Amino acid sequence: RAARSPKMMENKVFLSFTFYSTILILKMYIVAIITGQVRLRKKAFANLEDALRNGGVQFCREDPDVERCRRAHRNDMENIFPFLFLGAIYSLLDPNPAVARIHFLIFCVGRIIHTIAYLLQLRAPTRSVAYSVAQLPCFSMALQILLATTPYW
Numbered sequence: 001r002a003a004r005s006p007k008m009m010e011n012k013v014f015l016s017f018t019f020y021s022t023i024l025i026l027k028m029y030i031v032a033i034i035t036g037q038v039r040l041r042k043k044a045f046a047n048l049e050d051a052l053r054n055g056g057v058q059f060c061r062e063d064p065d066v067e068r069c070r071r072a073h074r075n076d077m078e079n080i081f082p083f084l085f086l087g088a089i090y091s092l093l094d095p096n097p098a099v100a101r102i103h104f105l106i107f108c109v110g111r112i113i114h115t116i117a118y119l120l121q122l123r124a125p126t127r128s129v130a131y132s133v134a135q136l137p138c139f140s141m142a143l144q145i146l147l148a149t150t151p152y153w
Contacts, residue, residue, distance in 0.1 A: 011091060012097045013090075013091045013094070013095055013097050013100040013101075014088075014091040014092075016097065016100060016101045016104055017087045017088065017090075017091045017100070017104055019104075020087075020104040020105065020107070020108040021083075021084055021087065021104075023108055024076075024080050024083070024107075024108055024111060025080075027076070027111065027112060027115060028073065028076050028077070028080060031069065031072055031073045031076060031115060031119075032073060034069055034119065035066065035069035035070060035073060038063075038065050038066050038069050039063075039066050040054070042063045042065055042066060043055055043059040044059065044061050044062060044063030044065075044066045045059050045060055045061075046060070047060070048060045068118065068119065068121070069119065071118070072115055072118040072119055075114070075118070075131075076111065076115065079111065079131075079134065079135075079138075080111065082138065083107055083138055086138055086141040086142055086145065087103075087104060087107075087141060089141075089145050090103070090141040090144060090145060093144060093145065093148050095144070102137075103137035103140060103141060104137070106133060106134065106136065106137045107134050107137045107138065109134075110130045110131070110133045110134025110135075111130075111134050113126070113130035114127055114130040114131050114134065117130055
């Protein structure tokens with residue numbers, strides 16, 4: 001006899017949210033790995049012990065390419081973490097599964113394009129358009145959460 005899945009795993013919207021959230025977290029890990037690889041390739045280490053291990057104190061320095069990777073990663077944290085909160089709460093509001101999936105997909109694709117544009121230094125306004133498009137579903141979810149919870153404030 002098969003075990004029943006927890007209630008949350010029966011929620012199609014939550015499963016869709018979980019899928020896209022996991023993709024975004026994996027993307028963040030990839031950006032962190034890229035940052036480390038760029039540090040090694042450029043010999044630009046943030047910590048003295050890493051510089052000493054990789055050639056000497058002169059390699060404890062900043063590098064524009066490493067800083068670009070770090071900014072991309074920081075931008076992810078500033079945007080993906082709020083999405084994780086908003087998407088989880090939004091999933092509990094019992095939205096239309098197709099509409100919810102569109103929200104999650106737009107955010108995910110927007111963030112992927114934003115990262116690609118950031119790391120590959122694509123021509124403006126590619127990165128800012130991707131950023132802006134990804135914000136739309138977050139504002140939509142936030143508004144729906146506020147509308148659903150205002151009777152309880």
